[in-house]
Amino acid sequence: MIKLDNVTKKFPGMKIPAVKDLNLEVKEGDVCVLVGPSGCGKTTTMKMINRIHEPTEGKIYIKGEDALKMNPINLRLDIGYVIQEIGLFPHMTIEENVATVPNEKKWPKDKTDKKVDEMMTLVGLDPKIYRKRYPSALSGGQRQRVGVARAMVSDPPIMLMDEPFGAVDPITRARLQNEFLRIQERIEKTIVFVTHDIDEAIKMGDTIAVMREGKLIQHATPGDLLSAPADDFVADLVGRNRSIKRLHLIRIREILDDVNRIKPAPEDMPLDDVKKRIEDSDIRSVIVVDRDNKLKGIIGVNDLKRKTGEVAGDYCQKISDSVTDDATLNDALSVMLEMGEGYVAVVNEDDQYAGTITLGDLLNVVKEDN
Amino acid sequence: MLQNLYKLVLVPLFLVIVGVVIVIYTVNNPTDGLVARMLTYDNVIRALREHLMLMLVSMIGAITVGVLVGIMLSRPSLYYLGRGVENVVNVGQTIPSLAILALFFTWLGLGFRVAVFALFLYSILPILRNTFAGITSVDDSIIESAKGMGLNQFRILTRIELPLAFPIIIAGIRTAIVINVGAATLATFIGGGGFGDLIVTGLSVRRDMVIVTGAGLAALTAIILDYVIGQIEIRVVKWT
Numbered sequence: 001m002i003k004l005d006n007v008t009k010k011f012p013g014m015k016i017p018a019v020k021d022l023n024l025e026v027k028e029g030d031v032c033v034l035v036g037p038s039g040c041g042k043t044t045t046m047k048m049i050n051r052i053h054e055p056t057e058g059k060i061y062i063k064g065e066d067a068l069k070m071n072p073i074n075l076r077l078d079i080g081y082v083i084q085e086i087g088l089f090p091h092m093t094i095e096e097n098v099a100t101v102p103n104e105k106k107w108p109k110d111k112t113d114k115k116v117d118e119m120m121t122l123v124g125l126d127p128k129i130y131r132k133r134y135p136s137a138l139s140g141g142q143r144q145r146v147g148v149a150r151a152m153v154s155d156p157p158i159m160l161m162d163e164p165f166g167a168v169d170p171i172t173r174a175r176l177q178n179e180f181l182r183i184q185e186r187i188e189k190t191i192v193f194v195t196h197d198i199d200e201a202i203k204m205g206d207t208i209a210v211m212r213e214g215k216l217i218q219h220a221t222p223g224d225l226l227s228a229p230a231d232d233f234v235a236d237l238v239g240r241n242r243s244i245k246r247l248h249l250i251r252i253r254e255i256l257d258d259v260n261r262i263k264p265a266p267e268d269m270p271l272d273d274v275k276k277r278i279e280d281s282d283i284r285s286v287i288v289v290d291r292d293n294k295l296k297g298i299i300g301v302n303d304l305k306r307k308t309g310e311v312a313g314d315y316c317q318k319i320s321d322s323v324t325d326d327a328t329l330n331d332a333l334s335v336m337l338e339m340g341e342g343y344v345a346v347v348n349e350d351d352q353y354a355g356t357i358t359l360g361d362l363l364n365v366v367k368e369d370n
Numbered sequence: 371m372l373q374n375l376y377k378l379v380l381v382p383l384f385l386v387i388v389g390v391v392i393v394i395y396t397v398n399n400p401t402d403g404l405v406a407r408m409l410t411y412d413n414v415i416r417a418l419r420e421h422l423m424l425m426l427v428s429m430i431g432a433i434t435v436g437v438l439v440g441i442m443l444s445r446p447s448l449y450y451l452g453r454g455v456e457n458v459v460n461v462g463q464t465i466p467s468l469a470i471l472a473l474f475f476t477w478l479g480l481g482f483r484v485a486v487f488a489l490f491l492y493s494i495l496p497i498l499r500n501t502f503a504g505i506t507s508v509d510d511s512i513i514e515s516a517k518g519m520g521l522n523q524f525r526i527l528t529r530i531e532l533p534l535a536f537p538i539i540i541a542g543i544r545t546a547i548v549i550n551v552g553a554a555t556l557a558t559f560i561g562g563g564g565f566g567d568l569i570v571t572g573l574s575v576r577r578d579m580v581i582v583t584g585a586g587l588a589a590l591t592a593i594i595l596d597y598v599i600g601q602i603e604i605r606v607v608k609w610t
């Protein structure tokens with residue numbers, strides 16, 4: 001559907017080309033995500049497809065036709081275009097914004113009206129409420145939706161989207177991504193999607209094209225990219241983030257049974273037994289619990305030197321924070337960092353001690369993953 | 371609706387009536403014979419006609435030329451020339467209007483046309499500058515998304531750039547009116563006529579009533595013009 005053939009773009013006055021010898025083919029109905037660090041040429045690549053930028057060398061084919069020989073205005077009218085800044089026209093209502101391309105194509109008014117309604121509903125904006133509003137009266141997420149509706153209204157077979165969900169908060173972004181995937185399932189457009197966020201790329205892409213310094217490093221399905229990264233750069237890009245993402249996905253109770261921690265000391269445990277327990281412990285300390293198995297504190301090796309009493313309860317230090325066992329590993333990590341400790345105590349929903357997670361446990365999870 | 375009528379018609383009408391009352395009062399209650407000879411209906415109406423002609427002709431010319439040249443200079447290929455012109459304009463604005471008129475007198479001589487031409491040149495400056503600034507300040511991302519959706523240069527200008535620059539252009543026009551009304555009263559020095567005639571002769575014979583009448587009517591003219599332009603702006607710009 002879209003084919004870039006040895007495309008190079010050198011901006012006047014720039015020493016190195018922004019895009020160099022790029023070959024890329026996007027199949028009909030596929031979402032191809034261009035991903036890579038800022039400045040690597042993703043946007044430039046995308047903008048050559050609708051000829052906002054003209055390639056210095058190479059050819060671009062759209063449905064087998066040479067795009068560089070087509071009339072650029074007609075070419076653009078048939079390619080949906082969403083940019084990160086959204087670029088809504090502030091002096092036009094939402095309705096007028098969405099109707100931009102139909103108006104350029106001189107559609108009859110009733111056809112335009114119907115399509116605008118349909119598009120606004122599709123992206124989750126009630127036309128009855130929003131039709132006559134101006135962009136300034138919309139939230140960031142709503143503007144993104146209008147941007148997408150405006151790009152899709154004339155049913156273009158191809159869409160170009162440059163970090164379309166970049167300007168909204170993470171929660172809204174996740175929702176927009178999910179909605180977009182749902183819509184795409186139905187409409188099956190050929191989409192070139194630019195992002196610098198590898199998580200978004202993995203989530204959105206049928207294929208992912210990893211770019212670096214103007215060159216295409218690897219073009220593969222998300223699965224292949226994760227299992228067989230072409231080089232260290234790609235491995236680094238997907239690997240690092242993937243581990244952290246896994247910390248988000250795993251709940252503490254899922255790994256709690258596998259970590260081998262010594263049993264906590266009851267608060268009335270005699271001193272000698274406590275000493276022995278600490279020596280056996282891999283964190284050189286032991287958690288102290290009360291009769292109801294509730295968290296009371298922790299005793300480290302150094303605490304025993306103070307000789308303040310006979311039983312465990314006399315020596316223990318209070319613990320400033322704990323996590324519940326249904327929190328994620330990432331939550332556990334946050335608490336550890338916040339307390340400046342290498343461990344965190346875990347409690348269950350009844351506030352009873354359930355175990356301890358250490359930094360080492362988290363590292364093991366990350367390592368297994370790689 | 372009633373509020374619209376009030377704002378659009380009644381306020382200017384009220385201002386006109388104020389002017390008429392001033393004229394009727396002063397013409398019928400001259401402080402002495404000299405004032406009576408100067409402040410006749412004929413004289414006042416002739417001054418009004420000349421004044422309006424001075425202002426309207428020079429303003430219409432300045433708006434037309436200023437907006438067109440401003441648009442031209444805002445094209446990417448002329449952008450740097452535009453920046454240069456913007457600076458020249460800012461300097462030009464600091465030359466006192468009296469000096470401009472004197473300059474034109476030595477160059478083109480006396481008369482209504484010379485006065486109109488001088489006013490026209492002087493009023494172009496803020497309009498040209500604001501048109502250029504208004505168009506070039508439109509966000510790049512807005513232009514780019516328009517271009518990417520298939521609007522050509524001309525459509526981008528008429529559908530996007532000019533509407534978005536409109537409030538700024540209007541602000542330039544209002545500045546021009548303020549300048550124009552001040553300068554128009556000076557036109558009398560090079561035989562341009564207008565309310566300046568009343569003010570200057572009033573000054574030379576030391577008759578306050580004549581001075582105040584001339585100055586008051588000149589001010590009222592400016593206020594009415596500015597008000598009408600402001601109302602047009604409010605009615606056109608609905609999106610802020």
Ligand SMILES: Nc1ncnc2c1ncn2[C@@H]1O[C@H](COP(=O)(O)OP(=O)(O)O)[C@@H](O)[C@H]1O
Pocket residue numbers: 011012014018036037038039040041042043044045
């Ligand atoms: N219009 C332009 N003129 C000159 N250089 C540009 C232009 N657009 C982009 N570049 C340069 O090309 C390189 C790639 O930019 P871009 O494609 O925007 O990267 P990305 O979208 O991956 O962040 C950058 O070094 C950028 O500075």
Ligand SMILES: [Mg+2]
Pocket residue numbers: 042043044162
């Ligand atoms: Mg970019």
